[in-house]
Amino acid sequence: MSMPITASTSTDVARENAVFRKVVRRIVPFLVLCYVVSYLDRVNVGFAKLQMSDDLGFSEAAYGLGAGLFFIGYFLFEVPSNLMLQRVGARTWIARIMISWGLVSGAFMFVHNEAMFYVLRFLLGAAEAGFYPGVILYCTYWFPSHRRARVIALFMSAIPVAGIFGNPLSGWIMDRFQGVNGWQGWQWMFLLEAIPALLIGVATLFYLDNSVRAAKWLTDEEKAVVERAIAEDAAHQTVHGRVWDAFREPKVWLMCLIYFCFVMGQYALTFWMPTFIESTGIEGNLAIGMLSAVPFLAALVTMNLFGRSADKRRERRWHLVVPSLMGAVGFSLAAGWAGSTALSLAALSFAAAGVLTCAPLFWSLPTAFLGGTAAAVGLAAINSVGNLAGFVSPYMIGALKDATGSTSLPRYVLALSLVIGAAAVLTTDKYVVNR
Incomplete structure (x- = not known):
C-alpha cells in the first residue's frame, strides 16, 4: 500500500483536491437524494393540512401540535440512534431509518382523528431520529473541517429541492387523485410519497460504505490521502472520549441554543409555507404548490454560494450571522406585507434564503471541536435539542393564529429568534471555528 501523501507542494494539493472531488461525486448526490425523500415525508403534512384539517375538523393549534410532536419522538431517540449508527455502521443504520420512516409515513393515509395524528407524528420522529446527525457524523469520516461547509451545504440543498419539487408534486397529487378509489387527495399523497423512502432504503444497503478503508471505488493511494486529511483535522479537535464528555462541554450547550434559534425559522417555513401563501388569497393546491417553491429556489442558490465562500475564506461566524439577519428581515417584512401575494412572496423568499443557509454553515461550528464518541453524542444532542424548535415553532404559529x-x-417572534441566534454566534471563539 502506498505511503500517505503530504500536501506540501502544489502538485500534492491538486492531487488532494481531485481525490476529494471524487469522494463528493460518489457520496453527496446519494445523500442528497436520501434527504430529499426524508424532508418530503417529514413536512408534506403542511400540504395535507390544506385538505385534512377541514376533512377531519382539526383546529390550527391541533395541526401545529401534531406537526410539532414529530420532534418529541426525534428528541428522545436521537442520541441512542446516533450511537447505534457508530456501532453497526452507517450503511445498515441509515437503511433501517429510511425503511421504518417510509412505513410510518404511508400509514398517515389512515388518520381519522387527532389522537391517531398525534401518535403517528411522534412515531415518525422516532423512526427518523438519527438520520440527519448520522449523515453529519458520516461526513466527518470523509471530509476535514475546511471542506465540510460546502459538502454540508450541498447535502442540505435537499431542503429547498424538496420544497421546489415536492410542493408542486404534493399539490398535483392532491388535485389529481382526489376521490380516486374513494380516498381523499391527502391520503394518496401520503401513500405515494412514502414509496421512495422504502426503495432508497433498500438501495442504501448496497451503495454506502461504512468507512474510507472499505471503499472499493478508491485506490489505496486515494484512501491514504483522505485518511491523512482526516487525521490532521482530528488533531485540532478538543472534545473526545466518553459519552458524557459531550454533555459536560459548555460549547455544546451554546451550539444547542444557536441551532434552536435557526430551526425555529426553518420549520416555520416548511410546515406553514402553503398556509402563508394561501393567506394572501391564492386558491388551488397546484397554484399554492408552485408559488411555495419560489422561496426554496432562492434558498438553494444562496446556501451554496455562502457554503463555497465560507470554505474559501475559512470563516464561519459572519457567514452565519448575515443569513440569520436576512431571515429576520424577511419574516418581519412578510408580516407587514401579508395582504399582498407578490410582496409577501418576495419577503418569504428573502427569509428562506437566510434561514435555510444557516443550517449547513452551522454544522461547521460543532464539528470543529467535537471528535470520537463525543462527536457522535454531541452532534445528536445538538440536533435533538435544537430540533425541539420544530415542536415549538409550528405549535406557536398555530396557537397565535387561532388567538x-x-x-x-x-x-x-420568528424574526426575534433569528436575531438571538445571530448574537449567540458572535460569542463563539473565532480561532476554534474558523479552521
Missing part, C-alpha cells in the same frame, strides 16, 4: 386570526405576530 389573533393572523400569522403576522408569529412571524415577528
Whole structure:
C-alpha cells in the first residue's frame, strides 16, 4: 500500500483536491437524494393540512401540535440512534431509518382523528431520529473541517429541492387523485410519497460504505490521502472520549441554543409555507404548490454560494450571522406585507434564503471541536435539542393564529429568534471555528 501523501507542494494539493472531488461525486448526490425523500415525508403534512384539517375538523393549534410532536419522538431517540449508527455502521443504520420512516409515513393515509395524528407524528420522529446527525457524523469520516461547509451545504440543498419539487408534486397529487378509489387527495399523497423512502432504503444497503478503508471505488493511494486529511483535522479537535464528555462541554450547550434559534425559522417555513401563501388569497393546491417553491429556489442558490465562500475564506461566524439577519428581515417584512401575494412572496423568499443557509454553515461550528464518541453524542444532542424548535415553532404559529386570526405576530417572534441566534454566534471563539 502506498505511503500517505503530504500536501506540501502544489502538485500534492491538486492531487488532494481531485481525490476529494471524487469522494463528493460518489457520496453527496446519494445523500442528497436520501434527504430529499426524508424532508418530503417529514413536512408534506403542511400540504395535507390544506385538505385534512377541514376533512377531519382539526383546529390550527391541533395541526401545529401534531406537526410539532414529530420532534418529541426525534428528541428522545436521537442520541441512542446516533450511537447505534457508530456501532453497526452507517450503511445498515441509515437503511433501517429510511425503511421504518417510509412505513410510518404511508400509514398517515389512515388518520381519522387527532389522537391517531398525534401518535403517528411522534412515531415518525422516532423512526427518523438519527438520520440527519448520522449523515453529519458520516461526513466527518470523509471530509476535514475546511471542506465540510460546502459538502454540508450541498447535502442540505435537499431542503429547498424538496420544497421546489415536492410542493408542486404534493399539490398535483392532491388535485389529481382526489376521490380516486374513494380516498381523499391527502391520503394518496401520503401513500405515494412514502414509496421512495422504502426503495432508497433498500438501495442504501448496497451503495454506502461504512468507512474510507472499505471503499472499493478508491485506490489505496486515494484512501491514504483522505485518511491523512482526516487525521490532521482530528488533531485540532478538543472534545473526545466518553459519552458524557459531550454533555459536560459548555460549547455544546451554546451550539444547542444557536441551532434552536435557526430551526425555529426553518420549520416555520416548511410546515406553514402553503398556509402563508394561501393567506394572501391564492386558491388551488397546484397554484399554492408552485408559488411555495419560489422561496426554496432562492434558498438553494444562496446556501451554496455562502457554503463555497465560507470554505474559501475559512470563516464561519459572519457567514452565519448575515443569513440569520436576512431571515429576520424577511419574516418581519412578510408580516407587514401579508395582504399582498407578490410582496409577501418576495419577503418569504428573502427569509428562506437566510434561514435555510444557516443550517449547513452551522454544522461547521460543532464539528470543529467535537471528535470520537463525543462527536457522535454531541452532534445528536445538538440536533435533538435544537430540533425541539420544530415542536415549538409550528405549535406557536398555530396557537397565535387561532388567538389573533393572523400569522403576522408569529412571524415577528420568528424574526426575534433569528436575531438571538445571530448574537449567540458572535460569542463563539473565532480561532476554534474558523479552521
